[in-house]
Amino acid sequence: MNPHLCRVALRPRGPLEVFDLSLRLIHAHAGRFLRLGLLFVLPWALLGGAAVALSELDVLVLVLLPLIFFPLQAPATLLGGRLLFADTVSIRSVVYELTSMLRPLALAWAWQAGTLSLGVGCGLVPLVIVLPVTAYITETSLLERVGAARSFRRSARLAGSNPGIALAASAGWVALTMWGALVAESGGQALIGFVLQLGQPFGALSTGQITPYMIFGILAVQPIYAIYRLLLYVDVRTRVEGWDLQVGLRAAGLEER
Amino acid sequence: MELLDTTATIETPERVSFRYRLAGPGQRSVAWIIDLAFQILVIALVVVLLLPLGLAAGLEGVGAGLQYLAMFVVQWFYGVVFETLLAGRTPGKLLLDLRVVRVDGSPGRFPDYLLRNLMRFADFLPVAFGIGVLTMAMDPRLRRLGDLVAGTVVVAEDKANMLGDVVLEPPVSEAERRALPPRIELSHDDLQVIEAFLRRRPKLSDDRAEELARLLGPALSERTGVEAPSWERVLTLAWARATGRDRPVEAPAPPPAPAEPAPPESRS
Amino acid sequence: MNVADRDAFIAPRSERWARLERLLVSGPDGAAEWAELAAAYRSVCADLARARSSRLPSDVIAFLDELAGRAHNRLYSVRPAGLGLSLLRDSIEAFPRELRAQWRFFLLSTVLFYLPFAVGTLGALSDPSFAALVLPEAQQAMLEEMYAQEDLVRGLSGDASMAGFYVFNNVGIAFRCFTTGALAGLGSVFFLVYNGLMIGTIGGYLGSVGLGGNLLEFTSGHSAWELTGICVSGAAGLRLGWALVVTGGRTRAGSLRLAAPSLYRLVLGTTLLLLVAAAVEGFWSAGPAPRGLKYAFGVVQWGIVLSWLALGGRRGSL
Numbered sequence: 001m002n003p004h005l006c007r008v009a010l011r012p013r014g015p016l017e018v019f020d021l022s023l024r025l026i027h028a029h030a031g032r033f034l035r036l037g038l039l040f041v042l043p044w045a046l047l048g049g050a051a052v053a054l055s056e057l058d059v060l061v062l063v064l065l066p067l068i069f070f071p072l073q074a075p076a077t078l079l080g081g082r083l084l085f086a087d088t089v090s091i092r093s094v095v096y097e098l099t100s101m102l103r104p105l106a107l108a109w110a111w112q113a114g115t116l117s118l119g120v121g122c123g124l125v126p127l128v129i130v131l132p133v134t135a136y137i138t139e140t141s142l143l144e145r146v147g148a149a150r151s152f153r154r155s156a157r158l159a160g161s162n163p164g165i166a167l168a169a170s171a172g173w174v175a176l177t178m179w180g181a182l183v184a185e186s187g188g189q190a191l192i193g194f195v196l197q198l199g200q201p202f203g204a205l206s207t208g209q210i211t212p213y214m215i216f217g218i219l220a221v222q223p224i225y226a227i228y229r230l231l232l233y234v235d236v237r238t239r240v241e242g243w244d245l246q247v248g249l250r251a252a253g254l255e256e257r
Numbered sequence: 258m259e260l261l262d263t264t265a266t267i268e269t270p271e272r273v274s275f276r277y278r279l280a281g282p283g284q285r286s287v288a289w290i291i292d293l294a295f296q297i298l299v300i301a302l303v304v305v306l307l308l309p310l311g312l313a314a315g316l317e318g319v320g321a322g323l324q325y326l327a328m329f330v331v332q333w334f335y336g337v338v339f340e341t342l343l344a345g346r347t348p349g350k351l352l353l354d355l356r357v358v359r360v361d362g363s364p365g366r367f368p369d370y371l372l373r374n375l376m377r378f379a380d381f382l383p384v385a386f387g388i389g390v391l392t393m394a395m396d397p398r399l400r401r402l403g404d405l406v407a408g409t410v411v412v413a414e415d416k417a418n419m420l421g422d423v424v425l426e427p428p429v430s431e432a433e434r435r436a437l438p439p440r441i442e443l444s445h446d447d448l449q450v451i452e453a454f455l456r457r458r459p460k461l462s463d464d465r466a467e468e469l470a471r472l473l474g475p476a477l478s479e480r481t482g483v484e485a486p487s488w489e490r491v492l493t494l495a496w497a498r499a500t501g502r503d504r505p506v507e508a509p510a511p512p513p514a515p516a517e518p519a520p521p522e523s524r525s
Numbered sequence: 526m527n528v529a530d531r532d533a534f535i536a537p538r539s540e541r542w543a544r545l546e547r548l549l550v551s552g553p554d555g556a557a558e559w560a561e562l563a564a565a566y567r568s569v570c571a572d573l574a575r576a577r578s579s580r581l582p583s584d585v586i587a588f589l590d591e592l593a594g595r596a597h598n599r600l601y602s603v604r605p606a607g608l609g610l611s612l613l614r615d616s617i618e619a620f621p622r623e624l625r626a627q628w629r630f631f632l633l634s635t636v637l638f639y640l641p642f643a644v645g646t647l648g649a650l651s652d653p654s655f656a657a658l659v660l661p662e663a664q665q666a667m668l669e670e671m672y673a674q675e676d677l678v679r680g681l682s683g684d685a686s687m688a689g690f691y692v693f694n695n696v697g698i699a700f701r702c703f704t705t706g707a708l709a710g711l712g713s714v715f716f717l718v719y720n721g722l723m724i725g726t727i728g729g730y731l732g733s734v735g736l737g738g739n740l741l742e743f744t745s746g747h748s749a750w751e752l753t754g755i756c757v758s759g760a761a762g763l764r765l766g767w768a769l770v771v772t773g774g775r776t777r778a779g780s781l782r783l784a785a786p787s788l789y790r791l792v793l794g795t796t797l798l799l800l801v802a803a804a805v806e807g808f809w810s811a812g813p814a815p816r817g818l819k820y821a822f823g824v825v826q827w828g829i830v831l832s833w834l835a836l837g838g839r840r841g842s843l
Contacts, residue, residue: 009262017413019283020263023394028261030395179385186384242461242469248450249472255446256476273570275594322689322807329693333700344598356598364601367612368789375700375792379707388707400778402707406765408782414595422531445580452582 005251006084010234010244015168018235022228029083033076035091037223040075044068045219049212053202058210065215069222070109074098074138076223080230081143101141107148108141115152132159132166138226139233158233161240169232176221176228181205184217265398265410267362275362278413280355281399282390285411289386291349296331303327336374341367354414360398369407376403423455425493429503433494438482443499447473451496458489534581538572542592545569549595566596612793620794621837623787624757627764634759637717638752645725649733656730659722668727672736672743691803695751699758699795703765703788710766717759724752742816745823747805749830754798761791798830 013021026033051061075098082089098105112134119130133156140151140158159166185205192198203209237243263281268274280288307323339347345357345365357365357373380389380401389401398410443451451473458466466489474488477495485491497503545565553562573589624631648655656665698720705712731740768784769777809822 007261009260009264016283016287017263017278020279020281020399021261023281023399024261024263024397027394027397179390182385183383183387183390187387190383239460241465242454242457245450245454245457245469246472248446249454249469252444252447252450253473253476255444256473256480273573273593273597275590275597277594325689325693329689329696333697358598362597364598368786371792372785372789376704376707378701378704379712382705382708396778405778406707406781406785406788408778408785414591414598449583 006244006247007087008084008231008234010238010247012239013235015165015172015232015235018231019172019228022224022231025080025083025231026224026227029079032079032083032089032091033223033227036075036079036094037220039091039095040072041219041223044072045212045216048215048219052210052215053212061215062210065218067113068219070112070138072219072222073226073229074105074142076226077138077230078142080227081139084234101145104141104145104148104151108137108151111148111152112137128167128170131170132163135159135166135169135229136233136236139230158236158240162236165232165236165239169229172228172232173225176225177218180217180221181214182217184220185211185214188213188216263399265412267358267360277358277362277410279399280353280411280413281393282386284353284355284413286386288347288349288353288355291352292335292347295348296335299331299335300324300328333375336377337367337370340365340370340374345370350411355411356414357409357411360408360410365407365409369409371407373403373407373409376401376406379403423452423502425455425497425502426458429494429497433485434503436484437494437498437503441481441483441495441499443495447477448496448499451492454492455496530579531581531585534576534579535585541565541568542572542589545592545596549592549599553599562596562600566593566600569593569596615790616793616797618838620790620797621834622839623790624760624794624834627760627787627791630760630763630767631756634713634717634763635756637714638721638756638759641718641721642725645722645727646729646732649726649729653733656726656733659726660730665730668731669734669736672731672739689807691806692800695754695803696796696799699754699799700792702755703758703762703792703795706762706765707769708766709770710763713759713762713766716762717755720755738816742819743810745819746810746826747802748823749826750798750802750805753830753834754795754802757791757798758795761788761795764788764791 008021008025048061048065052058075094078098079089079091079094082094115130115134122130134152136155136158137151140146140154141148144151144154146154182205188211189200189204193200202211202213205211205214234243263279264276265279266274266276304324307327336347340357343351346355350356357370359365359369377389380386380392380403382388386401389403392401392405393399396405398404400410404410454466454469461469467487470488470492474491478484478488478491481495483491483495483498485494494503545562548558548562548565553559569589570593573586573593576586576589645659649659660668698716702713702716702720705716728737728740731737764784765781765788768780772780775783805826810819814822
């Protein structure tokens with residue numbers, strides 16, 4: 001296993017192509033991502049689903065939901081980041097690494113949450129600017145292993161050097177999350193109401209209710225989104241910093257020795 | 258080792274293999290949204306144009322019937338018709354440079370287009386291409402159900418331009434040339450990566466370029482004996498000598514009249 | 526790879542490549558240019574193979590790869606002449622032959638359709654409360670009103686309008702019935718059973734309220750085409766689901782691929798059957814012809830459809 005050989009073909013791609021690539025990466029390690037999902041997504045999905053099914057706190061759940069996006073995305077980011085350079089990565093080692101980085105992660109998350117709430121506080125237009133600025137903060141803090149303030153600056157610089165891709169990272173999140181909610185809601189209703197003929201025990205999105213299916217869909221796409229954003233981050237670094245060159249030159253340098 | 262990528266190699270009946278960029282949900286969803294807008298436009302046009310026509314002729318039934326017919330045709334045959342007429346492209350695919358081809362690289366035919374477009378209904382289930390996206394995610398060639406049935410694949414056609422030759426900045430000076438060892442052997446991988454580095458050099462900051470060059474420079478300098486004030490220059494000089502680009506070349510024959518979009522440029 | 530190699534490779538060829546580029550951009554015109562395109566494509570393929578084997582820089586290979594790919598697509602994207610003719614032949618001759626070859630699926634889908642059909646008809650005829658289980662009350666009232674009219678056609682806004690609606694609705698249902706066969710055949714089973722039960726129950730219900738004659742008069746003309754069309758689409762869907770589930774040792778994609786020509790012919794047949802059904806339904810069924818004539822016409826239609834399916838495409842027939 002050569003830690004300096006990237007497993008993904010590096011070249012500048014567009015945001016749309018990067019999404020296709022992220023599906024290929026997940027497919028190549030489907031088992032691992034599935035296990036990661038069972039470990040990190042399923043408990044939250046069950047919890048959230050139960051909360052909207054059993055209580056009247058639907059709106060509260062929906063408001064609180066964004067708080068767990070970050071912890072859902074981070075394990076996938078870490079796993080994806082390690083899979084860029086290795087053929088096999090154990091879930092156990094990912095979890096272990098994650099626990100060893102809880103402090104910088106929490107700080108980075110606080111930075112992001114703070115910036116975003118500042119953006120929300122200032123109205124919608126600043127959000128469009130603020131969201132992309134923190135786009136890569138998970139990647140910079142997890143994969144570059146720098147402090148929270150530094151990773152925030154790195155994220156902002158990468159976003160600034162190619163705002164289009166950073167905007168795609170935000171737009172991609174909106175699109176993917178909405179898609180996940182719709183497909184899960186519709187699929188869940190079809191399964192429970194149509195195939196099993198159990199009606200609508202949890203209400204339906206079409207009648208303005210928030211259903212467990214929808215919560216599940218929203219949470220389930222977060223790791224996929226994390227991989228997408230990771231590869232966008234790789235794309236930006238390839239364009240701006242010549243990351244592909246770095247990988248290639250380092251491999252060549254090791255070969256020379 | 259095969260690198261993870263969104264490409265597929267297709268061998269044609271002539272035994273030539275091309276590398277195609279595949280198009281998955283990312284690129285195809287945008288094309289589909291454009292097509293959807295176009296479909297709505299077509300139906301709206303039919304409604305606006307035919308309704309008054311039918312009313313004027315006192316045949317409101319004919320207008321309504323034609324509207325249903327138009328809806329039916331657009332809903333089920335929009336893709337078939339355009340892909341047959343435009344050789345595997347709908348307007349949306351055209352705008353995104355996508356094309357439907359058969360898995361062996363040969364152009365699609367009417368039966369292929371018909372099946373893959375009818376199957377779109379199943380791919381769309383339960384909503385917003387849930388099954389289709391899942392199928393694409395599980396297929397190495399990013400095909401949805403309709404593609405699997407019809408034996409087609411959607412590829413992205415990029416118009417790659419051949420780059421000009423590498424420009425050495427500054428060119429190798431007489432003194433540098435004399436100081437270089439007479440013969441430098443570089444591996445194919447080394448040549449490729451240094452060439453890529455030199456091509457991208459104008460887009461990188463000076464600090465970053467030197468940082469990158471340091472990854473290979475010391476080892477290269479040690480083996481080949483190339484000396485230079487910066488690691489970047491070490492790479493440049495070693496590459497120039499290995500590829501015979503350290504001598505000033507006599508001006509080449511003028512390039513042929515450039516073709517429209519992508520002439521193979523000659524070095525200036 | 527050195528500078529001399531690269532130049533020595535490019536210089537003698539670049540003019541030909543540029544010419545090919547121009548041909549591709551402008552589109553070849555006339556036989557001479559097409560021939561030139563074909564020749565240029567072959568030589569670019571040779572250049573590409575040469576460039577690969579002599580390990581020329583990647584940009585040259587990428588350029589040739591792309592140029593050859595575009596030339597290839599241009600060259601082979603000529604539409605085959607006589608698409609309309611082959612369409613007609615495929616749907617009139619090849620389709621019945623295919624249906625007979627796939628008789629097991631056709632038999633299954635026919636049973637899946639007519640069995641619930643019979644259940645619905647008999648159930649609604651014998652027990653008035655049965656219809657209420659299947660049909661919403663509003664629909665019962667609507668049906669009664671629609672078929673109670675002496676002169677059916679006047680209740681509807683016009684022949685052409687109805688034909689358009691039948692095409693939109695019924696062919697759409699048949700296509701859905703086929704395409705959802707991709708869900709391991711389950712979608713097709715659902716559409717067959719559901720439609721069979723619905724249509725049967727409607728018939729039985731109208732019969733139980735004394736409007737059976739009106740219904741039979743209206744549907745006699747197109748029923749042969751429409752009901753058979755639904756069964757054929759179901760057969761195609763079941764064939765599709767079968768190919769997906771029982772791959773016979775092939776990959777799923779390979780199994781589907783193998784079934785595709787058969788699916789194509791069955792789909793063409795479905796389309797033809799339902800288009801005829803829609804035309805008859807729109808222009809004849811609600812027309813002013815007397816009831817006896819409509820019955821006779823219906824019997825003839827069934828004869829035509831069944832003998833076409835049984836004999837069509839056999840050597841020496843039709």
